[in-house]
Amino acid sequence: MTGSPKRAIFLDVDGTYADHGTVPEAHADAVRAARRGGHRVLLCTGRPVSMLPAPILAAGFDGVVAAAGAYVSLDGQVLADERFPDDLATAVRHVLDEHDVAYLLETPEAIYGPVGVDARFTAARSAAPQEILDVLRMPGDLSAVRFAKISYVDSPVPIAGLRALFGPEIGVLPSSYADFGDSAGEIHLARIHKAVGIETVVTALGLTAADVVAVGDGHNDLEMLAYAGTAVAIEGAPAPLLAEADLVVPGPADGGVARAFEQLGLLDGAASR
Numbered sequence: 001m002t003g004s005p006k007r008a009i010f011l012d013v014d015g016t017y018a019d020h021g022t023v024p025e026a027h028a029d030a031v032r033a034a035r036r037g038g039h040r041v042l043l044c045t046g047r048p049v050s051m052l053p054a055p056i057l058a059a060g061f062d063g064v065v066a067a068a069g070a071y072v073s074l075d076g077q078v079l080a081d082e083r084f085p086d087d088l089a090t091a092v093r094h095v096l097d098e099h100d101v102a103y104l105l106e107t108p109e110a111i112y113g114p115v116g117v118d119a120r121f122t123a124a125r126s127a128a129p130q131e132i133l134d135v136l137r138m139p140g141d142l143s144a145v146r147f148a149k150i151s152y153v154d155s156p157v158p159i160a161g162l163r164a165l166f167g168p169e170i171g172v173l174p175s176s177y178a179d180f181g182d183s184a185g186e187i188h189l190a191r192i193h194k195a196v197g198i199e200t201v202v203t204a205l206g207l208t209a210a211d212v213v214a215v216g217d218g219h220n221d222l223e224m225l226a227y228a229g230t231a232v233a234i235e236g237a238p239a240p241l242l243a244e245a246d247l248v249v250p251g252p253a254d255g256g257v258a259r260a261f262e263q264l265g266l267l268d269g270a271a272s273r
Contacts, residue, residue: 007213007266008040008213009266011257012216012217012218012221013045013056014045014176014177015217016217016218016252017257023058024258028058033268034268035062036268037268044214045068046068046149046186046218047131048108049067049073050108051135052064063201065198067148069194070192074204079204080200083147084148088169088170091166099155099165101157102152102155103117103152106151107145107146114138120153124183125179149186151184151185152184152186153184168190169191170190172186172187173188173219193220210229213228214232215233215234222241226244230264233245233249234248235250235256
């Protein structure tokens with residue numbers, strides 16, 4: 001691999017790098033090997049950094065694009081930390097409260113929700129993901145929380161209806177946790193998506209989109225796959241992602257990320273032999 005062009009590699013977490021929070025050892029090994037080979041490897045996730053526990057980060061990464069592009073860190077330096085403007089945040093929370101939607105306000109420091117929201121998230125999925133419960137705060141008054149993104153469940157209003165209620169400044173996508181069902185989703189600033197965060201990293205590294213490898217499986221991965229010079233989708237991903245893909249690999253249970261790295265020549269010489 002000596003002399004091969006160096007890449008910036010961006011990995012979605014849920015359903016791509018990890019399966020329900022568990023990282024296959026083959027995936028961690030592939031990340032380490034790619035970094036030994038001189039490539040930059042970052043997580044690119046809808047999760048806030050507060051919801052990235054140590055086991056997910058254990059392989060070592062050059063940085064993180066989190067909150068679906070709103071938060072970016074590289075080599076220990078925060079390059080972006082975009083949050084909802086106060087007036088827009090108030091308006092969105094008002095709509096959710098008015099329609100009795102269970103929601104979480106996601107920040108880099110913690111996740112915040114109305115009192116009792118933990119029980120509603122647990123009921124929506126038999127058990128709320130532990131990575132949510134570990135960082136969840138329910139202070140009662142949420143007016144001072146400056147958040148980057150919202151996750152919601154148990155909505156009586158479908159996604160299309162929420163989009164209409166919020167207006168064009170707000171985007172709404174199906175939940176990254178597919179087992180939460182059709183009444184769950186993610187709310188974000190419409191101008192922010194994963195490709196925005198990736199471009200921040202690419203600019204800082206002096207690279208171009210042609211140097212980017214992006215791997216993802218969910219609705220919020222569409223822009224990053226469209227942006228990347230090499231787009232990798234996970235089998236069973238939504239049709240628009242598969243249409244963008246240069247390569248399709250299996251999910252985490254079958255080591256799809258490791259297979260992609262091998263096929264794309266991203267592993268260092270020792271790992272490739």
